[in-house]
Amino acid sequence: MPRLYPRLDPMSANQLAEEHKGKTIEELSEFSSCEHSDAFVAPVGGTPVPQRELIELVGKVRTKLLELGYPQESERSSRKQFDYEIGKLLFEEMDITLGEAARNDVWSFLGCVMIPDAVAWRFQDRHPARFKGGIRNTFQRLWWRARVLYEESNDDNYYLTKLPEDALVQIMERPNMMADWKLSRCIAHQVSELNFDQDKTTIRPEDIWRDASKRIRQRSPFTNFLLLDETELDLFVKGCFEKSIEILCS
Amino acid sequence: MIASISFPHRSLPEEVFGTSPWSYRNPQGELIDVSGREISVDGWDYNMDLDFQRQVHLDVTEIYRLCHLSRDAEVQLICSWFCPTTKVKKIAYRSSNLGIDENAWFGDLKISINGEELAESLFVDLELVLVNTSSPADRFVASRPGHKIAQQKLQVRLEGSGSQFPTSAVNFAESSFPTGACWHLQWSHSDLEGYLMNDVRLYLNSGNPEFIRKVSDPDSEMASVVSWDVARRLISGALANDSFVENAENYPSESIGGVVVGLLQLCYPGKGMNEVSSIYLSDREKFETQLQASLGGVHA
Numbered sequence: 001m002p003r004l005y006p007r008l009d010p011m012s013a014n015q016l017a018e019e020h021k022g023k024t025i026e027e028l029s030e031f032s033s034c035e036h037s038d039a040f041v042a043p044v045g046g047t048p049v050p051q052r053e054l055i056e057l058v059g060k061v062r063t064k065l066l067e068l069g070y071p072q073e074s075e076r077s078s079r080k081q082f083d084y085e086i087g088k089l090l091f092e093e094m095d096i097t098l099g100e101a102a103r104n105d106v107w108s109f110l111g112c113v114m115i116p117d118a119v120a121w122r123f124q125d126r127h128p129a130r131f132k133g134g135i136r137n138t139f140q141r142l143w144w145r146a147r148v149l150y151e152e153s154n155d156d157n158y159y160l161t162k163l164p165e166d167a168l169v170q171i172m173e174r175p176n177m178m179a180d181w182k183l184s185r186c187i188a189h190q191v192s193e194l195n196f197d198q199d200k201t202t203i204r205p206e207d208i209w210r211d212a213s214k215r216i217r218q219r220s221p222f223t224n225f226l227l228l229d230e231t232e233l234d235l236f237v238k239g240c241f242e243k244s245i246e247i248l249c250s
Numbered sequence: 251m252i253a254s255i256s257f258p259h260r261s262l263p264e265e266v267f268g269t270s271p272w273s274y275r276n277p278q279g280e281l282i283d284v285s286g287r288e289i290s291v292d293g294w295d296y297n298m299d300l301d302f303q304r305q306v307h308l309d310v311t312e313i314y315r316l317c318h319l320s321r322d323a324e325v326q327l328i329c330s331w332f333c334p335t336t337k338v339k340k341i342a343y344r345s346s347n348l349g350i351d352e353n354a355w356f357g358d359l360k361i362s363i364n365g366e367e368l369a370e371s372l373f374v375d376l377e378l379v380l381v382n383t384s385s386p387a388d389r390f391v392a393s394r395p396g397h398k399i400a401q402q403k404l405q406v407r408l409e410g411s412g413s414q415f416p417t418s419a420v421n422f423a424e425s426s427f428p429t430g431a432c433w434h435l436q437w438s439h440s441d442l443e444g445y446l447m448n449d450v451r452l453y454l455n456s457g458n459p460e461f462i463r464k465v466s467d468p469d470s471e472m473a474s475v476v477s478w479d480v481a482r483r484l485i486s487g488a489l490a491n492d493s494f495v496e497n498a499e500n501y502p503s504e505s506i507g508g509v510v511v512g513l514l515q516l517c518y519p520g521k522g523m524n525e526v527s528s529i530y531l532s533d534r535e536k537f538e539t540q541l542q543a544s545l546g547g548v549h550a
Contacts, residue, residue, distance in 0.1 A: 001297070002366060010436070010451065011424075011425045011426075011453075014426045014436075018426045046297075097366045098336040098338060098366060098368075098369075099365070099366055101336075102369045102370075134438070134449075135438075135444070136438075148337070174443045175443055175505075176334075176443065178337055179333070179334070181338075218499070222259070222398050223397055224328060224377060224396050226341050228395055228396050232395055232396075236396075
């Protein structure tokens with residue numbers, strides 16, 4: 001039976017996300033809870049995740065946060081480390097089905113109710129989209145990155161989630177492309193293998209992966225990438241990156 | 251057969267798959283025939299796997315001839331599915347290579363999709379795909395592994411409001427929206443690749459019963475004005491996004507970007523998105539008026 005996490009409806013999430021904007025990290029930490037009067041569990045077959053497990057999950061996130069310097073103001077490097085560590089932790093600990101993980105309401109509950117102070121620590125501008133569910137939710141984006149870019153054969157199964165933020169956005173915020181996990185990992189590999197010699201080129205790395213990502217998407221309507229084996233897919237993606245570099249260099 | 255113009259190589263219309271309908275097993279276990287290209291499976295939940303079946307008849311020799319494929323080209327029949335919400339895309343059925351010398355190919359497709367990998371809606375695609383070819387191809391002939399030469403889409407809604415625009419009625423007095431407003435469109439201008447059914451929501455103010463009464467009648471002027479405003483907001487938001495014009499040709503038709511492209515084609519038939527964007531940037535007032543004329547809003 002699927003495990004069902006508490007959900008927060010979009011209206012309550014909107015309201016809380018707006019309210020959280022003006023609160024200090026300390027106030028948000030005090031607000032943090034595993035219960036809320038507007039929370040609900042999906043009315044489908046499944047087992048609600050016990051409160052005890054939710055509390056344990058928050059505890060584990062908090063332990064990581066403290067290691068990263070919370071509640072002191074976060075630095076760029078600790079924010080990057082947060083993304084890697086928390087993505088890995090949530091993916092390994094939550095035991096959540098894809099159907100549940102796809103629900104914005106589940107992540108709204110995490111961001112707005114369970115650990116809003118972690119959101120405010122990670123994103124100092126506290127944009128409401130970081131609290132409420134959606135592709136920019138602090139935790140939702142990290143869980144999905146860990147899920148899609150997870151690669152068992154490597155020493156570190158999550159090393160692809162360490163790519164630059166802009167590259168990850170190019171991969172993860174294109175549902176049609178990202179849904180092909182093999183293709184997403186292949187693109188991530190190419191990004192990780194880009195080697196820049198600043199003396200030789202003035203191309204910005206983000207220009208390369210943005211252009212390459214566009215080339216790949218342009219082929220998507222008339223190509224079924226699922227049929228390609230890893231070598232064919234690697235060859236295709238590599239070709240798109242090489243073409244982008246060639247064009248951008250000329 | 252009339253060649254489809256959607257692919258940059260010779261391709262075939264969806265009639266190539268034959269006329270048998272898809273059938274699906276409903277939660278009560280009954281096999282239901284699907285008419286059209288869109289269905290709603292009421293009563294679905296995660297615990298229910300989705301079973302589909304259909305028969306496919308292919309005239310293989312004719313397919314090779316119409317697509318100008320060489321004899322050594324290998325073509326397979328593929329059925330894949332894509333769930334935009336759970337972001338999963340998988341192959342559910344893959345035939346062996348279709349033999350060019352077989353005049354007719356007949357297949358009884360049965361696929362089962364794990365319910366735990368689904369939410370809200372999915373697309374089931376039936377495709378003829380080139381998997382290999384060694385002969386040099388003409389310019390407009392499918393030549394790379396993975397190239398589709400025919401495609402038929404079935405949209406399956408698992409929950410919610412069928413094909414209606416995603417809408418919720420809430421009391422604005424109990425929300426963060428201004429109490430006096432009647433509607434609010436929630437979406438992100440930067441997420442044009444998101445799917446309309448998942449990533450856009452129209453909130454109607456249930457604290458204003460008179461407005462709700464009027465807008466609930468789809469033929470009312472109020473409903474028309476709200477629809478027009480929603481279309482206008484989506485269009486303006488998309489055009490304000492620098493990447494919209496650049497990616498216009500690549501948005502899936504069900505995505506927000508794809509829906510906006512469709513709306514703009516209604517307003518400016520035959521014009522490219524570059525041209526439409528220029529009109530938008532050079533004369534916003536005229537642009538808005540054109541939207542009003544094409545998309546309605548007020549019945550005069």
